[in-house]
Amino acid sequence: MELKKQINTVQIPAIHDKDLRTILDRYGISAKIDNGTINCEFCSGKISWSNIGALMVKNNSIVLCCNLVDCINSATSEKPHGTST
Ligand SMILES: [Zn+2]
Numbered sequence: 481m482e483l484k485k486q487i488n489t490v491q492i493p494a495i496h497d498k499d500l501r502t503i504l505d506r507y508g509i510s511a512k513i514d515n516g517t518i519n520c521e522f523c524s525g526k527i528s529w530s531n532i533g534a535l536m537v538k539n540n541s542i543v544l545c546c547n548l549v550d551c552i553n554s555a556t557s558e559k560p561h562g563t564s565t
Pocket residue numbers: 520521522523524525545546547548551
C-alpha cells in the first residue's frame with residue numbers, strides 16, 4: 481500500500497453538503513461561500529454551495545473550483561508548482 485506523503489489536491493467527488501460545510505467551516509471558507517466572495521480557481525466564476533466541484537490545498541491554503549468540466553479537469557490534472565512566489 482502506497483502512502484502519499486504530500487497531497488496537493490483534494491477532490492470532493494460526491495460529498496454531502498453538511499459534511500462539506502463542516503470541512504469548509506474548519507478553514508473559514510463557508511462564510512465566504514455564503515457571502516459569494518470566493519471564486520473558482522480556474523474560471524473565476526463565483527462559487528456557491530451548489531456548484532462546488534473540488535477543493536484543493538495550495539500553499540497551505542484552500543482554493544475551490546466550480547463544477548464545470550473544464551475546471552474539474554484542470555483541478556485533477558494540475559501539478560504542484562515548486563516555487564510560485
Ligand atoms: Zn470554474
